[in-house]
Amino acid sequence: xxxLEPVRVGLLGLGTVGGGVVNVLKxxxxxxxxxxxxxxxxxxxxxxxxxxxxxxxAGIETSTDAFAMVERPDIQIVVELIGGxxxxxxxxxxxxxxxxxxxxxxKALIARHGNEIFAAAQKKGVxxxxxxxVAGGIPIIKALREGLAANRIEWVAGIINGTTNFILTxxxxxxxxxxxxxxxxxxxxxxxxxxxxxxxGIDAAHKLTILAAIAFGIPLQFxxxxxxxxxxITPEDVGYAEQLGYRIKHLGITRRTEKGIELRVHPTLVPExxxxxxxxxxxxxxxxxxxxxxxxxxxxAGAGREPTASAVVADLVDVTRTLTSxxxxxxxxxxxxxxxxxxxxxxxxxxxxxxxxxxxxxxxxPGVLADVTRILADSGISIEAVVQKExxxxxxxxxxxxxxxxxxxxxxxxxxxxxxxxxTIAGKVTRIRLETLAAN
Amino acid sequence: xxxLEPVRVGLLGLGTVGGGVVNVLKxxxxxxxxxxxxxxxxxxxxxxxxxxxxxxxAGIETSTDAFAMVERPDIQIVVELIGGxxxxxxxxxxxxxxxxxxxxxxKALIARHGNEIFAAAQKKGVxxxxxxxVAGGIPIIKALREGLAANRIEWVAGIINGTTNFILTxxxxxxxxxxxxxxxxxxxxxxxxxxxxxxxGIDAAHKLTILAAIAFGIPLQFxxxxxxxxxxITPEDVGYAEQLGYRIKHLGITRRTEKGIELRVHPTLVPExxxxxxxxxxxxxxxxxxxxxxxxxxxxAGAGREPTASAVVADLVDVTRTLTSxxxxxxxxxxxxxxxxxxxxxxxxxxxxxxxxxxxxxxxxPGVLADVTRILADSGISIEAVVQKExxxxxxxxxxxxxxxxxxxxxxxxxxxxxxxxxTIAGKVTRIRLETLAAN
Numbered sequence: 001x002x003x004l005e006p007v008r009v010g011l012l013g014l015g016t017v018g019g020g021v022v023n024v025l026k027x028x029x030x031x032x033x034x035x036x037x038x039x040x041x042x043x044x045x046x047x048x049x050x051x052x053x054x055x056x057x058a059g060i061e062t063s064t065d066a067f068a069m070v071e072r073p074d075i076q077i078v079v080e081l082i083g084g085x086x087x088x089x090x091x092x093x094x095x096x097x098x099x100x101x102x103x104x105x106x107k108a109l110i111a112r113h114g115n116e117i118f119a120a121a122q123k124k125g126v127x128x129x130x131x132x133x134v135a136g137g138i139p140i141i142k143a144l145r146e147g148l149a150a151n152r153i154e155w156v157a158g159i160i161n162g163t164t165n166f167i168l169t170x171x172x173x174x175x176x177x178x179x180x181x182x183x184x185x186x187x188x189x190x191x192x193x194x195x196x197x198x199x200x201g202i203d204a205a206h207k208l209t210i211l212a213a214i215a216f217g218i219p220l221q222f223x224x225x226x227x228x229x230x231x232x233i234t235p236e237d238v239g240y241a242e243q244l245g246y247r248i249k250h251l252g253i254t255r256r257t258e259k260g261i262e263l264r265v266h267p268t269l270v271p272e273x274x275x276x277x278x279x280x281x282x283x284x285x286x287x288x289x290x291x292x293x294x295x296x297x298x299x300x301a302g303a304g305r306e307p308t309a310s311a312v313v314a315d316l317v318d319v320t321r322t323l324t325s326x327x328x329x330x331x332x333x334x335x336x337x338x339x340x341x342x343x344x345x346x347x348x349x350x351x352x353x354x355x356x357x358x359x360x361x362x363x364x365x366p367g368v369l370a371d372v373t374r375i376l377a378d379s380g381i382s383i384e385a386v387v388q389k390e391x392x393x394x395x396x397x398x399x400x401x402x403x404x405x406x407x408x409x410x411x412x413x414x415x416x417x418x419x420x421x422x423x424t425i426a427g428k429v430t431r432i433r434l435e436t437l438a439a440n
Numbered sequence: 441x442x443x444l445e446p447v448r449v450g451l452l453g454l455g456t457v458g459g460g461v462v463n464v465l466k467x468x469x470x471x472x473x474x475x476x477x478x479x480x481x482x483x484x485x486x487x488x489x490x491x492x493x494x495x496x497x498a499g500i501e502t503s504t505d506a507f508a509m510v511e512r513p514d515i516q517i518v519v520e521l522i523g524g525x526x527x528x529x530x531x532x533x534x535x536x537x538x539x540x541x542x543x544x545x546x547k548a549l550i551a552r553h554g555n556e557i558f559a560a561a562q563k564k565g566v567x568x569x570x571x572x573x574v575a576g577g578i579p580i581i582k583a584l585r586e587g588l589a590a591n592r593i594e595w596v597a598g599i600i601n602g603t604t605n606f607i608l609t610x611x612x613x614x615x616x617x618x619x620x621x622x623x624x625x626x627x628x629x630x631x632x633x634x635x636x637x638x639x640x641g642i643d644a645a646h647k648l649t650i651l652a653a654i655a656f657g658i659p660l661q662f663x664x665x666x667x668x669x670x671x672x673i674t675p676e677d678v679g680y681a682e683q684l685g686y687r688i689k690h691l692g693i694t695r696r697t698e699k700g701i702e703l704r705v706h707p708t709l710v711p712e713x714x715x716x717x718x719x720x721x722x723x724x725x726x727x728x729x730x731x732x733x734x735x736x737x738x739x740x741a742g743a744g745r746e747p748t749a750s751a752v753v754a755d756l757v758d759v760t761r762t763l764t765s766x767x768x769x770x771x772x773x774x775x776x777x778x779x780x781x782x783x784x785x786x787x788x789x790x791x792x793x794x795x796x797x798x799x800x801x802x803x804x805x806p807g808v809l810a811d812v813t814r815i816l817a818d819s820g821i822s823i824e825a826v827v828q829k830e831x832x833x834x835x836x837x838x839x840x841x842x843x844x845x846x847x848x849x850x851x852x853x854x855x856x857x858x859x860x861x862x863x864t865i866a867g868k869v870t871r872i873r874l875e876t877l878a879a880n
């Protein structure tokens with residue numbers, strides 16, 4: 001090996017992921033240097049804490065002054081692991097201004113401020129790498145930006161939040177209710193004390209925003225993502241879906257259509273024979289459909305100390321390799337050259353077309369089903385399957401479950417409003433979108 | 441976009457994959473140029489044929505003189521799609537000597553002559569890219585070499601031959617016999633007229649040899665791969681495996697152990713709940729276990745015109761990007777710097793340790809099972825499960841199926857020889873290896 005000086009790295013944040021980065025770089029230092037052609041060492045870390053359990057900080061100068069660290073002349077790459085919008089944004093911009101390359105695991109930061117950050121990096125000729133921001137250890141950014149570079153990407157559908165996938169898996173395996181499983185997930189450390197970010201799909205929308213940008217060559221537009229959580233899903237729906245041959249997964253979906261690009265996170269019925277329907281527990285998976293390659297799927301741990309560190313360190317190796325390349329010939333941040341981004345609009349959710357699972361409670365009386373199917377027919381909605389469950393004798397109500405063909409969301413909303421207005425229908429209609437995720 | 445001249449490419453071979461490369465480059469030319477920062481055009485092609493159905497050869501100068509083409513001064517990258525050892529090897533070496541970068545889809549060539557070819561390329565400062573050589577359109581080479589660069593890879597297990605996966609899937613779904621499905625696969629074009637290469641695992645061993653080299657940083661050693669085909673698998677075995685909760689898959693497995701590296705292709709029982717057990721038909725999937733990231737899986741089409749072209753064109757984009765990089769800082773051919781390869785030995789199959797599925801026909805007499813289990817116990821082989829099937833009254837024989845714990849192959853071979861020598865056991869013992877592919 002040529003005896004190049006090791007690359008010097010400064011960490012912002014030395015918590016779970018930061019500690020993982022230090023540990024992986026030390027444990028695998030010879031393996032990594034054999035690959036990268038030179039060593040990669042963490043020489044500095046800035047963190048609020050002063051005590052780092054489970055992390056070997058030997059050789060690392062720690063301080064609490066993050067702003068001083070990002071401007072040190074003796075580090076070449078800054079790794080941002082603070083999370084959140086500020087001061088992460090300010091620190092990353094200062095690191096860039098000071099000529100540092102940046103590696104970050106911060107999906108919120110990239111989804112919301114990525115356009116500004118990448119423009120600054122482009123101008124300065126430095127790189128901002130963010131493999132760890134989406135789906136943890138799965139190299140999905142690399143697969144989309146480079147591995148599938150030959151393709152016109154048609155759509156991407158991913159299980160990109162481990163918390164919601166764990167909850168849905170437990171609901172199915174054990175017939176348990178959402179709130180019940182959530183409480184357990186919080187106890188196990190799979191869910192935060194305030195679970196809104198995960199459970200309502202905001203975290204998934206951050207990641208999906210990034211995937212959409214690099215799949216289609218569009219700017220990051222987090223504000224336009226449609227987001228729906230899993231707290232509305234009941235064990236009944238999970239069970240009925242199963243009986244019909246489907247699993248309910250919380251998917252992030254982005255699709256190129258003639259009218260615009262869909263960008264949406266919501267619970268989704270998926271045929272049980274699809275590989276992605278069988279991704280269980282806290283694991284993540286991203287299914288990508290390219291015009292040449294067809295469907296490809298990428299599966300692995302979407303979070304956790306070492307899986308996330310795996311992605312951060314892969315980025316460090318990539319950045320190390322390109323230190324001597326012509327900046328104009330690097331892989332562009334958003335896969336497409338910055339002056340070649342597309343202005344295809346994002347499609348409002350009302351214009352998105354999907355199939356649907358509907359569940360309603362209907363009076364146990366003749367003619368009810370006829371009323372409902374008439375409303376659907378009037379709206380041009382074709383029915384794929386109807387299941388009527390034995391009525392509950394006490395309530396004198398029966399559950400009716402329907403699967404429909406594809407229809408624009410606006411038309412389905414109108415039909416549901418008319419169905420809910422029927423005297424014979426009790427309460428709200430449960431509506432869950434259904435995607436076949438077929439190869440064609 | 442900066443107005444760089446397009447990169448000029450010459451194709452060796454303009455058949456199925458070559459035609460796919462031309463079509464994908466033309467159809468997606470703007471998408472690809474927006475990513476790569478410059479155009480990539482096929483300007484020359486050398487092929488035996490002079491007629492190219494389904495391929496738009498406008499703008500391509502075709503000839504039958506491959507040797508002249510690889511030395512043309514007006515092309516920068518040669519794409520080798522001839523297949524086989526010679527003249528592919530000679531042409532690739534001449535292209536390198538003439539200063540061309542090379543992209544190839546030729547697994548046989550790389551598995552057998554890769555060490556020589558990479559050494560020549562290294563010396564000349566050019567790249568040889570081979571993403572299409574393993575698992576078609578799945579970017580597994582990139583994932584292993586770059587995406588998982590932080591990891592000490594522990595093992596890789598892959599369905600890397602679509603023909604055998606199609607046959608095993610049909611055998612399971614329809615209870616059909618091997619020979620019967622093979623004949624159908626040949627009719628459908630999924631299997632060659634001479635199916636030996638696929639069915640006996642030689643094609644998979646080529647690909648596995650490449651995966652092992654880049655996973656562990658060892659030279660390519662195809663001659664040391666252990667290879668066993670699927671022609672021995674019967675519908676009975678498929679059915680019994682299913683009853684026990686397993687699927688039979690034809691896997692290529694390479695694993696790092698303390699004693700050496702395993703490199704083996706053979707039918708394998710895999711727990712049905714593993715994602716890879718649910719990869720059906722002609723699709724491929726590769727499961728990689730890294731020490732930091734844990735298990736990750738990559739799934740997609742392993743062959744076919746456009747999936748293979750997807751990988752070839754991704755390599756063209758990669759090569760185009762690194763045209764201006766320092767050769768010393770490129771991704772090394774075998775993932776590790778050429779002077780840092782490891783000399784860990786490959787492990788002979790007799791020393792490999794796996795669990796086993798055994799099936800034998802035993803006389804319907806008391807004491808037979810006791811004799812068999814005594815022999816296994818004497819060899820230190822623990823039994824995980826035993827199933828005795830109702831005896832066939834006519835034959836007065838019963839099928840006995842056993843799953844064992846892990847044991848070195850040599851000891852299992854000895855035990856099987858002793859079991860087969862028993863008077864009460866008819867014919868050969870069927871032996872299929874079993875892997876749990878557990879995360880830990």
